[in-house]
Amino acid sequence: MFHNKKSNAFNNVSTFASKNKIRILIVIVLVIYLLSFVSFKSNIEKSDNNNNNNKNKNHKETLKCQDYDENDNDKSTCNIGVGSDSDIQYDSAIVVLGYSLHPDGMPTQILKERVLLACEYYSKLNNAEGSNTKIILSGKGKQKSDPDKAFGSEAEAMNEIALQNDVSPRDILIENNSSNTAENALFTLNYLEKIGVNRLFIVTSDFHVLRTQYIFQTIFPPTFDLVFVKAKTTLKIQESMRSSEKILFKNSKIDLEKLGALEIPGEKIEGYHPYRNLPRWRMIERELNLDDRDVKDSKMADYGSNQGFFSIQLAQKFPDATVFSFEGEAMNEYKSAASIHEGKIQDLGLKNNYLCKTRILPSMFEQLSQQHHHLYEYQFCLSIFHWFDMKTQQDFEDTLSNHLMSSRTTFIELPEAMLYKGREGQHAWGRVNTWYQGRNEDEILYDIRQKYNLPKMTWKTLGAILHENNTVRKLIRVDVNFENDIRKPLQKSTLVDEIYNCGQLMHK
Structure with missing residues (x-):
């Protein structure tokens, strides 16, 4: 029983x-x-106890950059105090950009991955290079303050992860003020200028990196060396974030305008959609500074210069080089562009900016690279390449390869890689579909390198600009070099009369 x-x-x-x-x-x-x-909170308390002395030493620098400082300064520009570690001379910095927390205040996986990647770079820089590296954990977040939540800000959540991954408390700055990427960038710039560091690693997620480049490249002067590091996410996450990132591109433009970051003090930026020009130039000028080349007697080209913003910047930066500006009018929409450019050349007294009014054809690039082996030191082709008369995929690839081979370094914008349906407002959208055949920009450039036997061709994306038709155009740097390089600059007369058939404008 x-x-x-x-x-x-x-x-x-x-x-x-x-x-x-x-x-x-x-x-x-x-x-x-x-x-x-409970275990995580317990670790927080233990870490707080273990590092209490260190945190007290860095009190000014880590926890007290709140909404307003003691002098009631605005939160977006709060004063930065350098605490008792001011005797440490930092030579590098890493900023980790925040990401939203879970509703209970715990860090999301996306945020954790960013911090863990930053910790890897921190270790490599300090151990392999012998650097002194500062880590800036940046982000207040948009959630309301709640004492019952695990963390009050994204930066505080990141701090705990960093401490658990062997980052010294004295090397951490908690910035829990900023609520968007533009504020992240401005705070970081102000802080780095105070501690005298000009090399910065910016850590964010892959889906966020283009917008981050746009913002940081715009806000930071070109004297800073910026390295963008992306934490990988799944393809599913990348796809889900694509549309929201485009919307946030618009918001970022507004954020930059509020900060006055799209203007040059005392100068009116003109040209085709002028708000794009300063971000692009900052991206490019930073590369020019890092190259630090001897460009005396070299030649440079600016295709579709439109009122000459980039040409004039180049001519002023490199007075010993000759800058050719091609106002290639495929249509008469911008009739006055060449005249405005010409007036600026006269006003500034520039003698090294040659203005050529012509229509650019693919055959010109073939002449430059295949017949004459011409070499520009730098050339710009910004949002103009899709205007060249290319009907087939073969035409597109031949023209692009010839164009790239005619310069040591090219800065180029291509239409966004997507399947166009005709409603986007993209010029030659049907041809773009034919040219791309479902490839993205990296895949196109890889195919060019393989197909045309250019083993020393390299490229990198510097950032992106949101176009009025809501497409995102990447600004890409492409370098083409050869083992036995026979390219050299053509004479000015050959370029003007035989290649481009320049019209009768100012400089001859």
Whole structure:
């Protein structure tokens, strides 16, 4: 009888478990979550106790850059105090950009991945290079303050992860003021200028990197060396974030305008959609500074210069080089562009900017690279390449390869890689589909390198600009070099009369 009662009890338990599998699983998951939460909070308290002295030493620098400082300064430009570690001479910095927390205030996986990648770079820089590296954990977030949440800001959540991954507390700056990427960038710039660091690694997620480049490249002067590091996410996450990132591109433009970052003090930026020009130039000028080439007697080209913003910047930066500006009017929409450019040349007294009014054809690039082996030191082709008369994929690839081979370094914008349906407002959208054949920009350039045997061709994306038709155009740097390079600059007369058939404008 006793045995039978035990058996019946077991059967009852088994039956109950079978009928309530889902409920039991939910209870188990909740218990595990609560235990992990308690463990994480316990680690926070232990870490706070273990590092209490260090944090007190860095009190001014880590935790007290709140909404307003003691002098009631605005939160977006709060004063930065350098604490007792001011005797440390930092030579590099890493800024980790925040990402939204879970509703309970715990860090998301996306945020964790950013911080862990930053910790890897911190270790490599300090151990392999012998650098002194500062880590800036940047982000207040948009959530409301709640004492019951695990963390009050994204920066504070990142701080705990960094401490658990062997980052010294004295090397951490918690910036829990900024609520968007533009504010992240401005705060970081102000801080780095105070501590005298001009090399910065910016860590964010892959889906966010183009917009981050646009913002940081615009806000930071070209004297800073910026390295963008992207934490990988799944293709599913990247696809899900694509449309929201385009919307946020618009918001970022507004954020930059509010900060006055799209203007040059005392100068009116003109040209085709002028708000794009300063971000592009900052991206390019930073590269020119890092190259630090001897460009004396070299030649440079600016295709579709449109009122001459980039040409004039180049001519002023490199007075010993000759800059050719091609106002290639495929249509008469911008008739006055060449005249405005000409007036600026006269006003500035520039003698090294040659203005050529012509229509650019693919055959010109073939002449430059295949017949004459011409070499520009730098050339710009910004949002103009899709205007050249290319009907087929072969035409597109031949023209692009010839164009790239005619310069040591090319800065180029191509239409966004996507399947166009005609509603986007993209010029020659049907041809773009034919040219691209479903490839993205990297795949196109890789195919060019393989197809035309250019093993020393390299490229990198500097950032992107949102176009009025809501497409995102990447600004890409392409370098083409050869083992035995026979390219050299053509004479000015050959370029003007035989290649481009320049019209009768100012400089001859």
